[in-house]
Amino acid sequence: MKFPSPLTSATLIKRYKRFLFDAELDNGETITGSCPNTGSMLGLTDPGSRVWMSEHDSPTRKYRHALELVEVGGVTVGINTGLPNKIVEESIHDGAIGPLAGYSGLKREQKYGKNSRIDILLTDETRPPAYVEVKNVHFIREPDLAEFPDSPTKRGAKHLDELGDMVEGGNRAVMVYLVQRSDCERLKICRDLDSNYGKAFDRAIARGVEALAVRCHITPQEIRFDRLIPIDEPGL
Template identity: 60%
Template sequence: MKFDRSLIPGILIQRYKRFLADVTTAGGVTVTASCPNTGSMLGLTTPGSKVWLSDSDSPTRKYRHTWEMIETDLGGGPHLVGINTGRPNALVTEAIGDGTIVELAGYSTLRRELKYGLNSRIDVLLAGGRDPRDCYVEVKNVHLMRESGLAEFPDSKTERGAKHLRELIAMVEGGHRAVMVFLVQRSDAERFKLADDIDPAYAAAFQAAAAAGVEMLCYKCELSPTEIAVEKRIEIADL
């Protein structure tokens, strides 16, 4: 996924009220950017960090800038981390279409954000493949890393995430295929695990879903100020 415009570099002053961040751009101008991330962003809000913003000239936006990436270093050199949780669905859709996510290839139709289950929306619904079952795909953004190379999810308690796993179980029980895709928006990830110390209830829901037949996939991305692309599958330590 290429950005319409190259991202704007800056230095993070602070993230506050969850959805806002003050950033000083390379030109020395301080701007308030929207922060499209409801999680704790553990380890990704350190003042003074280098960040990148996208820019929109839409007249309906209150804040024209959006925080997209931050640079971090856990000892192996600097790496970019994508913090915009609005990106993964489009990234996974693109990766399904170009065959990068081989486990989800071969379907003739792809639809997004369809209502299903108990007042939920599925991120991607695939149908019309060699497998006669519809395939329900839920996508989660991953950016937490506390140990070099080891990506984790979630970064805060998420009852909503556990609910989505229960919905996927119901789809399997109804005779459909259900797949949970963890998309790691950081290039330094080598493997993935659940942050069961942060949310043991989500970890338990994950194990129940896997036992019920929900397929678990984790893919990592490569990032630059001009593009984010799904690169390859990585190991899930909890399976």
């Protein structure tokens, strides 16, 4: 996925109220922008960090700038949680994600489960539909190891249970963890921050839900598929 226009670099002053951030542009101007990530963003909000922002001229937007990338320890990290579905969709179309290749149809945001919408529904005349849920990952505490989630997520656990229901209904269900950073060689479930999500993950795998972790290559020009990385969890 290429950014539609060049990103603007700046220095992060602070991120606050989940939706907002202040930054200093390279010309010394201070701006307030929107943060398209409502999660904790652990380890990604240190004042003084180099950031990249998209700019929007729409009169309906309150803030012109939106946070897209943060540099941490020399690694560029994607923080926009609105992009993973698009990145995974493009990767599927390109045939880059082998386990999800070969389907003739792809639909987005289809209703399923209990008042939920699946991120991507893959269809084909020769096999059952594949329900694909996508989660954004950017949390790291140990070298080479990505972790999800970075804070408790009841909604995430609910999605895992609903994917299990799809499998028991004769469909295929796949959880894709999109790692928006390039310094991770593996992924694991962060059970100490959300034990309930860990239990939901175990239930889902036992019911036949598949799990994939996709690492991204990230620059201020684009975010694209790099490769699949292993998930360090029992049963995988």
